[in-house]
Amino acid sequence: MIEAQGxxxxxxxTVAVDNLSFTVxxxxxxxxxxxxxxxxxxxxxxxxxxxxxxxxxxxIDGQHYRDLHQPLTKIGALLDAKxxxxxxxxxxxxxxxxxxxxLPKSSxxxxxxxxxxxxxxxxxxxxxxxxxxxxxxxxxxxxxxxEILLFDEPVNGLDPEGIVWIRTFMxxxxxxxxxxxxxxxxLSEMSLTAEELIVIGRGRLIxxxxxxxxxxxxxxxxVKVRTPQLDQLQGILQQQQVxxxxxxxxxxxxxxxxxxxxTTDQIGETAAAHGIVLHELTLQRGSxxxxxxxxxxxxxxxxxxDELAHVADVNLPAPSGTEVAAGxxxxx
Amino acid sequence: xxxxxxxxxxxFSTRSPWWCMxxxxxxxxxxxxxxTAFLNSTEEQQATIFITQPGVQISQMVMMVMAALAVTTxxxxxxxxxSFQAVPQRTALxxxxxxxxxxxxxxxxxxxxxxxxxxxxLFAGSADLAIDTAAEWRLLAGEGLVFALxxxxxxxxxxxxxxxxxxxxxxxxxxxxxxxxxxxxxxxGDDLNKWAPFSNASSFINxxxxxxxxxxxxxxxxxxxxxxxxxxxxxAAVLLTIALFSASKRDA
Numbered sequence: 001m002i003e004a005q006g007x008x009x010x011x012x013x014t015v016a017v018d019n020l021s022f023t024v025x026x027x028x029x030x031x032x033x034x035x036x037x038x039x040x041x042x043x044x045x046x047x048x049x050x051x052x053x054x055x056x057x058x059x060i061d062g063q064h065y066r067d068l069h070q071p072l073t074k075i076g077a078l079l080d081a082k083x084x085x086x087x088x089x090x091x092x093x094x095x096x097x098x099x100x101x102x103l104p105k106s107s108x109x110x111x112x113x114x115x116x117x118x119x120x121x122x123x124x125x126x127x128x129x130x131x132x133x134x135x136x137x138x139x140x141x142x143x144x145x146x147e148i149l150l151f152d153e154p155v156n157g158l159d160p161e162g163i164v165w166i167r168t169f170m171x172x173x174x175x176x177x178x179x180x181x182x183x184x185x186x187l188s189e190m191s192l193t194a195e196e197l198i199v200i201g202r203g204r205l206i207x208x209x210x211x212x213x214x215x216x217x218x219x220x221x222x223v224k225v226r227t228p229q230l231d232q233l234q235g236i237l238q239q240q241q242v243x244x245x246x247x248x249x250x251x252x253x254x255x256x257x258x259x260x261x262x263t264t265d266q267i268g269e270t271a272a273a274h275g276i277v278l279h280e281l282t283l284q285r286g287s288x289x290x291x292x293x294x295x296x297x298x299x300x301x302x303x304x305x306d307e308l309a310h311v312a313d314v315n316l317p318a319p320s321g322t323e324v325a326a327g328x329x330x331x332x
Numbered sequence: 333x334x335x336x337x338x339x340x341x342x343x344f345s346t347r348s349p350w351w352c353m354x355x356x357x358x359x360x361x362x363x364x365x366x367x368t369a370f371l372n373s374t375e376e377q378q379a380t381i382f383i384t385q386p387g388v389q390i391s392q393m394v395m396m397v398m399a400a401l402a403v404t405t406x407x408x409x410x411x412x413x414x415s416f417q418a419v420p421q422r423t424a425l426x427x428x429x430x431x432x433x434x435x436x437x438x439x440x441x442x443x444x445x446x447x448x449x450x451x452x453x454l455f456a457g458s459a460d461l462a463i464d465t466a467a468e469w470r471l472l473a474g475e476g477l478v479f480a481l482x483x484x485x486x487x488x489x490x491x492x493x494x495x496x497x498x499x500x501x502x503x504x505x506x507x508x509x510x511x512x513x514x515x516x517x518x519x520x521g522d523d524l525n526k527w528a529p530f531s532n533a534s535s536f537i538n539x540x541x542x543x544x545x546x547x548x549x550x551x552x553x554x555x556x557x558x559x560x561x562x563x564x565x566x567x568a569a570v571l572l573t574i575a576l577f578s579a580s581k582r583d584a
Contacts, residue, residue, distance in 0.1 A: 045413075045583070045584075048417050049416070049417075049420050050413050050416055050417065050583065050584040051583040051584070052581070052583060065420055066420045066421075067420075068420060071417070071418070071420060072417075072418055077417060079413070080410060080413075082409075082410060083409065083410035083411055083413055083414050084409065084410075084411065084414075085342075085345075085346055085405065085406075085409050085411050086409065087346045087347060087348075088342075088345045088346050089345065092341060092345035093345075095341050095345075096338045096341040096342050096345070097414070097418050099334055099337045099338045099341055100334055100335070100338045100415075100418040100419050100425075101334075101418060101419075102334055140414070
């Protein structure tokens, strides 16, 4: 278990991480989500004792990283695949890491085997492709067979094959009952791999919940309605305090979106009661992207969401074919 | 001591330390060959062990470069973070590195000094190059100590500067130029030079030597040879302490 309490890191005037508290629960894949520059890497470096927090602290099973002996047997990490001497072979790289934690020589072969680098283990690491470097980094993280694993943006810059490999690998690690904390700015990736989410923006905690809860809570549900009596239905719904917006799509014409805790039943019944013809009535679950955009928009925008979002969305040119317009944009 | 093993694997698994060691050994031995191979018989009568050691200082520089690179390349490639992640006890890890690098430099210092002497003895066969005084033993075996301590200083500078070019520039300019340049400062110049660390390292080696053909070895020493070495060691210890302190406080 990793616990952060009021974790803060300042670089001069810049606040990289701001009073961050969270818990990484054991035996699950937890996604550490935030846009670039949100403070994910800084937080991970503080977890590993590489950077010293300005305030607050972070512990691994109750201990500071700096007090751990043979930490590789407890927590493995891949922060940057390029942290390898380019003229040292993969095997030698892993060999010194193994020696540092008194791990047997066989652990090196085992780790190489797990990531599929055995045949190129003697080559210098500088000649590796990014995908291979990433595998070597993962081998290093797995060397001590740790129960906790930390990965910083592991799929960044990888080709599709590499991404699939990492994704499958991550799920395999979780199925073995390990605790995995993986950071990413790729939300779709997180929704595929992470069960739990810790979401940060500008160094602050935005949410910690299960991935499903996060999406539900943040974006709510949207009901899509196509009807020839668009304006009439909108008027009625607005009278019922339902937030609505209309978007014009090239292929489908004008579409009404009703947001909030609504069911298709309610809207269908309302329409029937007023004799309104419906061409389409569908429930749309928000995507992680949508949820993320809403949650990371600054706090003023977030609280004023109902009013502002309506205005903003009308002015927003919706790309044709996109069914759901984005929520308020982050204003930086 | 796992940190020793770690640093040994690191050092020997890249090529540049090997090159530095070969170059350091070859330089001294090569220079010894050049200074002793072309002596005529009268010159040979005047030759002493001292003349077999002209390349030692350059070798010492090469080993200092190797020692500094052992640290700065870790910063350059980010492996220092992997290292601190594997061994969060930074002081222990860096002391391990210092020990390995310094020991190796010491060994190379001995190989260089005795190799130079051996080659000199082969070329200048009629010269009296037997090692029979304490000062002569100090001249040769002492290089082991000087190389080892210089490497400690180089590691400390590497940790503090964290950047290859800067660290190497400092390590070369300081003993070769700076310590001599300060002599030009009126009044205090001589004292500054006398109390400079690398001056004391050469003072330890050169004091009381019979330079013979090589001319004067100077006599401007602040301390006796072994005190001079201790003084040099003091500098190494202080610099290393500052470096270790800074490395454990700093963000990696």
